[in-house]
Amino acid sequence: MSERPRIDLFSDTQTRPSRPMREAMANAEVGDEQLGEDPTVRALCAMVADLLGKQDALFLPSGTMCNEVAYRAHTQPGDEIILHETSHAVHYEAGGPAALSGVTLRTLPGERGIFTAAQVRSAVRDGAPHTQRSRLVSVENTTNIGGGAVWPIDALDGVAALAHQRGLATHMDGARLMNAVVASGQPAAAFARGYDSAWIDLSKGLGAPVGGVLAGSRDFIAEALRFKHQFGGAMRQAGIIAAAGIYALQHNVGRLAEDHANAQRFARLIAQIDGIELATDVIETNMIYFEVSGTGLTAPQTAERLLERGVRIGATSEHRMRAVTHLDVDAAGVDEAARALAAVADAARRPS
Numbered sequence: 627m628s629e630r631p632r633i634d635l636f637s638d639t640q641t642r643p644s645r646p647m648r649e650a651m652a653n654a655e656v657g658d659e660q661l662g663e664d665p666t667v668r669a670l671c672a673m674v675a676d677l678l679g680k681q682d683a684l685f686l687p688s689g690t691m692c693n694e695v696a697y698r699a700h701t702q703p704g705d706e707i708i709l710h711e712t713s714h715a716v717h718y719e720a721g722g723p724a725a726l727s728g729v730t731l732r733t734l735p736g737e738r739g740i741f742t743a744a745q746v747r748s749a750v751r752d753g754a755p756h757t758q759r760s761r762l763v764s765v766e767n768t769t770n771i772g773g774g775a776v777w778p779i780d781a782l783d784g785v786a787a788l789a790h791q792r793g794l795a796t797h798m799d800g801a802r803l804m805n806a807v808v809a810s811g812q813p814a815a816a817f818a819r820g821y822d823s824a825w826i827d828l829s830k831g832l833g834a835p836v837g838g839v840l841a842g843s844r845d846f847i848a849e850a851l852r853f854k855h856q857f858g859g860a861m862r863q864a865g866i867i868a869a870a871g872i873y874a875l876q877h878n879v880g881r882l883a884e885d886h887a888n889a890q891r892f893a894r895l896i897a898q899i900d901g902i903e904l905a906t907d908v909i910e911t912n913m914i915y916f917e918v919s920g921t922g923l924t925a926p927q928t929a930e931r932l933l934e935r936g937v938r939i940g941a942t943s944e945h946r947m948r949a950v951t952h953l954d955v956d957a958a959g960v961d962e963a964a965r966a967l968a969a970v971a972d973a974a975r976r977p978s
């Protein structure tokens with residue numbers, strides 16, 4: 627794409643580092659990260675370990691690597707991971723669990739990306755030698771394909787307790803955990819308390835350009851560090867990018883509430899458009915999934931016509947689209963995006 631869309635609701639990954647964030651990056655103290663000598667990376671890891679209530683943390687170049695390193699550290703080849711059928715690791719990590727950890731995935735259904743302890747209980751295998759060994763339960767909070775839903779803490783605790791009782795480890799993909807924190811008013815450590823590993827993404831709604839931070843026990847992080855090296859994720863003067871993460875955690879968490887308000891606003895506006903139907907009843911955080919089949923257009927056609935009007939919203943299937951609010955789109959931008967969608971739908975209904 628040559629020209630940047632005026633309003634980009636494609637993803638909260640579209641955020642760009644702000645001027646003051648770039649200043650923090652320019653001024654960062656740095657050292658050799660691979661040798662554990664970068665003071666800014668160390669400060670970021672200490673911050674996230676504390677935030678998630680864990681002993682230690684590891685800075686990684688991406689959220690995907692947080693999942694993949696954690697999976698590798700928790701499992702042996704031939705083991706099985708239990709997770710929701712809509713999980714990021716099932717669909718968007720290029721087969722990483724199979725390629726990098728040699729594990730099978732046992733996927734569970736459930737409303738909005740959430741499953742129950744009872745489902746986990748029936749999925750855990752009995753340990754017979756001719757079956758995979760159930761080893762890890764992995765949850766996503768907030769859920770992505772699930773529509774930005776926030777897991778209730780008691781549901782998370784229930785899944786974790788059952789997993790631990792059956793000898794399985796637990797992992798939380800918290801790419802958007804801070805959205806759950808802001809939406810619920812509950813601390814991050816409360817969401818993560820039952821989970822042996824948990825991570826947050828710095829490059830989504832928090833607005834940093836690069837990175838995720840994986841947290842867990844000292845022993846788990848020592849093991850994860852081996853795989854960070856093995857997967858090529860160890861860096862050098864990474865304080866430059868870690869400084870953006872520190873800035874994000876200090877300045878960009880509370881404001882996620884604005885993204886959630888803008889998501890509600892967008893949902894309210896587009897629900898009034900003929901032919902557009904919201905895919906979920908509630909918008910809890912910053913994602914809005916909606917169906918466009920009532921307009922007579924497919925989702926890719928709608929995306930293309932929106933782009934002509936300077937608005938980018940992604941098609942996630944033949945008839946479904948996803949809009950994600952973030953710090954580079956304000957309420958006026960959301961209003962303009964909704965007007966553009968109304969115009970596209972209206973033009974499609976008019977006989978040419």
Ligand SMILES: *Cc1c(COP(=O)(O)O)cnc(C)c1O
Pocket residue numbers: 688689690691693714715766768769770799801802827829837838
């Ligand atoms: C974006 C995302 C990831 C991967 O993070 P990257 O930083 O893009 O690699 C993992 N899980 C979920 C739920 C995500 O939304």
